[in-house]
Amino acid sequence: MAVATLREVLDEWQAAGADRLAMARIDHLALAQAALALGHPTLASEILREPARAPGASAQARYLAALAGAKIGALRDAKQLVDRLLADASAVDYHGEALALAGRIAKDRWARLPPGAARDVAGSEAIACYQRAWDATRDPFPGINAATMLQLTGHPDTARKLAREVQFAANAANATMLPHWREATLGEASLLLGESTRAVGHYTAAVTEAGQQVGHIASMRRQLRLLGASIVVPDEVKAALSVPRVVVFTGHMTDAPGRASARFPAALENAVSDRIETNLEHVGAGFGYCSAACGADLLFIEAMLARRAEVHITLPFDRADFIATSVAFAGEQWVARFDHALQHAASVTYGVRERFLGDESLFAYAGALMQGAAVLRAGELEAEPLMLAVLDEAADRRAGGARDVLANWQSLGLRAECIEISALRAQCPVDDNVAQSTTPSILPDVSLRSTPLRRDVRTMLFADMVGYSRLSEEDTPSFLVHFLGAIADIVAESPTPPSFVNTWGDGLFMVFDDVAAGAGFALQLRDAVSQCDWPARGLPQGTSIRIGMHTGPVFHAQDRLIGRENYFGSHVIRAARIEPVVAPGAIFVSAELAFILSATGSRQFATDYLGTVPLAKGYASGPLYRLRSSAEAE
Secondary structure, X not given: OOOOOHHHHHHHHHHHOOOHHXXXXXXXXXXXXXXXXXXXXXXXXXXXXXXXXXXXXXXXXXXXXXXXXHHOOOHHHHHHHHHHHHHOHHHHHHHHHHHHHHHHHHHHHHHHOOOOHHHHHHHHHHHHHHHHHHHHHOOHHHHHHHHHHHHHOOOHHHHHHHHHHHHHHHHHOOOOOOHHHHHHHHHHHHHHOOOHHHHHHHHHHHHHHXXXXXXXXXXXXXXXXXXXXXXXXXXXXXXXXXXXXXEEEEEOOOOOOOOOOOOOOHHXXXXXXXXXXXXXXXXXXXXXXXXXXXXXXXXHHHHHHHOOOEEEEEEOOOHHHXXXXXXXXXXXXXXXXHHHHHHHOOEEEEOOOOOOOOOOHHHHHHHHHHHHHHHHHHHHOOOOOEEEEEEOOOOOOOOOOHHHHHHHHHHOOOEEEEEEHHHHHHHOOOOOOOOOOOOOOOOOOOOOOOOOOOEEEXXXXXXXXXXXXXXXXXXXXXXXXXXXXXXXXXXXXXXXXXXXXXXXXXXXXXXXXXXXXXXXXXXHHHHHHHOOOOHHHOOOOOOEEEEEEEEEEEEEEEEOOOOEEEEEOHHHHHHHHHHHHOOOOOEEEEHHHHHHHHXXXXXXXXXXXXXXXXXXXXXXXXXXXXEEEOXXXX
16 A cells, blocks of 8 residues: 555544444554654554554564554553564564664663663663664664664764674665665764765765655654764754754734724735745745634645645634634635635644634634644654744734734744734735725624633643552541542642642542643652552552543633532543543543643653543543653653
């Protein structure tokens, strides 16, 4: 199966859906390989989540699942798959590749750990695994990785000696290595040998040979970044390994009929479109994250699709309500363009699937989601994301508006480029007193079943004690005093405690105003429980906790039954449905929380993709991530 684009992979994968027979017919391996090549290890991991763990799974399926897991940072799961593969005598044909992957997992642990004994052990393990694979196969791939790890761990002479051997082997392997990996290997060997001019030539050739396989280029960039900690990597070498730019977009809608003064009149459409196209060409845009309102958003999407680039659309709420508030007032032709955009996008996600209900804050929530998704995507590609904005410099800053989204992005210190619409208006004067000629199909109704309550974005934590149902009656006092008591102490001592706490049985429900505060508290709670000597406190050995979290818009109001404020809505339910599927001692979070956390710019936390997981009590399925501290090795 030849797969050219992400859209084709998604179409085949989604077409099978939950149909077991259809799932049995699709070529999981080909789809996963295509997803990896296109730089989407999260999708590859999802495709292989069940096939790789099924009885009788092929060695290739298990290897690719482990590779996808390693690429998304799920090192513990990846290592388990690799260890089983190495222990399987029937999978001997994959032992060389599995050894090399075991080296990569150890290398990733080494890169995450702070200096010290644990890091030294991980580095030695990585070298040993790569060296064994090189000695057994003379494959240049583990050989060059062993050489790089030798350089990174303070053995430059041995690294250069091995790099020379690998260079010879790669030059002799013209017919057996994929061209882009061969060139990348030669480029890395040249760097280790101080031959920067040759390195530029090889890396340039590697990018040309890789074509659209940006995931493979990202792996080369990651290796280059690691090497930069030990040797000087010339700028021209870095420039040779370019990848298409990840662009997050924000911009004004076209002017509504009867607007008092022109901001984005219909007469400027071609000028704005031309500027967007010029900017995208200049930055080499290949991945776009945006909404889909009439005006600038849709012009951006159309320009990206014309470039055959990936487009990921985030709508803040129900599709019909979004059309009514943000598209239809500009005319039926914009509704048709909206429909076309959604049909051809690589993905369409929603801040909430529910109605608008007059909650303007949902626009800001969607903006944060698309920014966080872009930051995570750029991280996967070892690249820096860019924001492109179509903005009137005199526009007010409203939550979720173009100026607000741009300001939030710039507050993270991230690069942004602006197309000043006021300058375009000056070049193409518009009479402010002339009403727009466009006839709306639906006038905007910002109320759309407005309610007296408003939703606010909050981070919710649900947790329970693992094994609570097996406690005997005499254990109950110990549970109340020590387990709940320990949690109460953490709440009391926390610099960022939850704004709301409730319990029932062993269940905990906490609400945080800030996503980073919630994430930090969750890690503190997990560690306190895991490090406690529970038998000494009258509770069973292995007493643990599971924590599920979600960030989303919720209603909060006075609850007359408990006599205080409480939180309500579908996103509270969603958070509650995550907790029962969490592994003991772990923290699983929704994709929304992962995106919002990424959009804060915090470097304290990391999230590892787990796949689309069925939630508790038949509450559909959802993509989940494992939350950890960025300093944790796995």
